Amino acid sequence: MTGTASLWRNHILPFTLLVTLLGVATVMGDYLLHRLDLVWVGRYLGIPGTLLILASLLYSLRKRKVIAAGNVKSWLSTHEIGTWLGSLMVLIHAGIHFNAILPWLATIAMGINVISGMVGKMLLGRSREHIQAQREHYQLRGLSKAEVEQAIFWESVTFDAMAKWRKVHIPIFIAFAVLALGHIISILLFWGWR
Amino acid sequence: MAMSKILKIVLAANLAALAVLAFVYPHLMVGPGKLIAGHAALETDCFACHSPFVGATAERCTTCHKPEEIGWLTTLGQPVQKPLTGTPFHQKLLKQDCLACHSDHAGVKRFRVEGRFNHALLQVDARKECQSCHKLPADSLHRQITGNCSQCHTQQKWVPATFDHDKYFVLDRDHNVKCATCHVRNDYSRYTCYGCHEHTPEKIRREHIEEGIRDFKNCVECHRSADEHDIRMPGRGRERGAERNGKNEDD
Numbered sequence: 001m002t003g004t005a006s007l008w009r010n011h012i013l014p015f016t017l018l019v020t021l022l023g024v025a026t027v028m029g030d031y032l033l034h035r036l037d038l039v040w041v042g043r044y045l046g047i048p049g050t051l052l053i054l055a056s057l058l059y060s061l062r063k064r065k066v067i068a069a070g071n072v073k074s075w076l077s078t079h080e081i082g083t084w085l086g087s088l089m090v091l092i093h094a095g096i097h098f099n100a101i102l103p104w105l106a107t108i109a110m111g112i113n114v115i116s117g118m119v120g121k122m123l124l125g126r127s128r129e130h131i132q133a134q135r136e137h138y139q140l141r142g143l144s145k146a147e148v149e150q151a152i153f154w155e156s157v158t159f160d161a162m163a164k165w166r167k168v169h170i171p172i173f174i175a176f177a178v179l180a181l182g183h184i185i186s187i188l189l190f191w192g193w194r
Numbered sequence: 195m196a197m198s199k200i201l202k203i204v205l206a207a208n209l210a211a212l213a214v215l216a217f218v219y220p221h222l223m224v225g226p227g228k229l230i231a232g233h234a235a236l237e238t239d240c241f242a243c244h245s246p247f248v249g250a251t252a253e254r255c256t257t258c259h260k261p262e263e264i265g266w267l268t269t270l271g272q273p274v275q276k277p278l279t280g281t282p283f284h285q286k287l288l289k290q291d292c293l294a295c296h297s298d299h300a301g302v303k304r305f306r307v308e309g310r311f312n313h314a315l316l317q318v319d320a321r322k323e324c325q326s327c328h329k330l331p332a333d334s335l336h337r338q339i340t341g342n343c344s345q346c347h348t349q350q351k352w353v354p355a356t357f358d359h360d361k362y363f364v365l366d367r368d369h370n371v372k373c374a375t376c377h378v379r380n381d382y383s384r385y386t387c388y389g390c391h392e393h394t395p396e397k398i399r400r401e402h403i404e405e406g407i408r409d410f411k412n413c414v415e416c417h418r419s420a421d422e423h424d425i426r427m428p429g430r431g432r433e434r435g436a437e438r439n440g441k442n443e444d445d
Binding site: 039040043097099100101102103105171174175178179182183186188189190191192193194 | 201205208209212213216222223224225226227240244246247248249250251293299300301304305
């Protein structure tokens, strides 16, 4: 019982809140822009949203050690915040007007991607709990506090559940990226630049 | 992490299929909303209107909409049955900038103010000829006036006219006359008080010299109405007119 309550309170509830908050913030943002007669802002909000999502991908480069700067945990937080906020902007940009199919496919793929990301966050938290028990073991081996934290973090991200989750998260991201790229190219192609 | 080979193939195949669909059905896949009824035949031919990475251009519009025929003939060369404007004016534009006023696609038209006309788009000569497009009102005031619309009207708003004659002279009693009595040759920037028998140059001169007033060329500088007892002299404030034996001097 205690385990289930802990699972709900520590993991499922925060996940549910994050997803719900994204939906509520989208509706509120859309309503506000209409109310303040700033609908044109939503038309361009896709740009900063996309840039935020792209910037958050630096976490992946850091994880694969393509870049060396920065703490991996900090980069992951940046990725989580950047993708949540970026998705919010893109959702407000999408609005509730249905015209072309391609951008809506990209939006749906983004929605699945961001929910997948929040599932991953939940799984990561769960796996860290399990591995926390090994902290004492590492401490007994004489590692410093910082070294112990880093060692536990790498254990978490390589945990089996995370490996399986990644097999879903990455392909969804590829689908989202290709569809979003198609939408962006079509906009550049047909926009009234002159 | 490595994606399984099958997953990669399935993913690539789906994305390739969507790419093909985008070219076969562009109006559904990337078009931001339906075109207007007149352009329905172009719904799959995006480049009929759009130059790649440039946008819709006036040159593309005039391929079908010949400027000399707009408002007169349709794109098929038939006379326009129900003109949208009282007078064709596209022939009097400074330059062909179709997108200054027109757009298409339901999702784009939301962001544009439709039917927005600006006189600044017209050639200078056409801008001055108000009556070439606008019919003169048939009320008693306008019946007396020909042209010179800009003396009372701006090109930002037609109604109401931004003119209040009371600010210059109150038109009551004996002064409620035809405009041409005081404004000769249709020139409303000037006036004369000698247009009727009551005020003659000699009489006005005599009355003012008697009061010690030598400069009486600009009557409304002091007289803003027919009330001789309400005279405002610059630098001297309001003064009551002189009364002799309780009668007005002109009686």
